[in-house]
Amino acid sequence: MALHIVFLQLCVGILALPIHILAFLGLWHPVIKKILPYLLEKATRFYNKRMREHKIGLFSNLGDFKGSAGELALLEIGCGTGANFQFYPRGCKVTCVDPNPNFKKYLSKSLAESDHVEFQSFLVASGDNMSQVDDASVDVAVCTLVLCSVHNVEGLLTEVLRVLRPGGAFYFLEHVAANASSWTYFVQKILDPTWKYIGDGCRLTKETWKYLENAKFSEVKLRHIQAPYKWSPVRPHVIGFAVK
Incomplete structure (x- = not known):
């Protein structure tokens, strides 16, 4: 790695030194697990406002994948605060999975605002x-803004293929690494060693689309987009769905 990048990474690390010390002592993980749901409850409202049209377009054909009984059984992996509920079709049956049990109390507000969905259960488990x-x-x-923080992406996608019925679909919207020759990627590289602690494992430079393309889906419909906000290290995204 170039010395100037290492130097700038060190500078960012010094600015966030308390976080790095707590992480080294093994004390940061329990802290971020508790405060992240609160922070994301605020952040996702801003994100949904900016990404609303993209989310509407992404989930517009969910009804095409209803089962033989005419119902839609939907599993959201890494549900967080329930930011996607408002975009789901009426009557769909939603089961939520998240490794952080602290998100559960934040789901009630999203459910109250999205009474068109039928909530089934909240399972504390990792996606893999x-x-x-x-x-x-x-x-x-469904998996949105989750794969960036998943260590075992291959394992998660294997689990997705296991739980999906034949012909079922996996929907995704993820921020990813920018083009390696861009200024955004340069900034991502500098922030990444500290960002992973702030985002509970989130990595800015993950090439998530490669995992999706290499998984054993029969069809992958994926496109790269730029989120509609400037000067952000999480502006590059991939969006789409894959069919089992």
């Missing part, structure tokens, strides 16, 4: 080990 979800039991799985 969803043993509580039966094989081929869901029509659609």
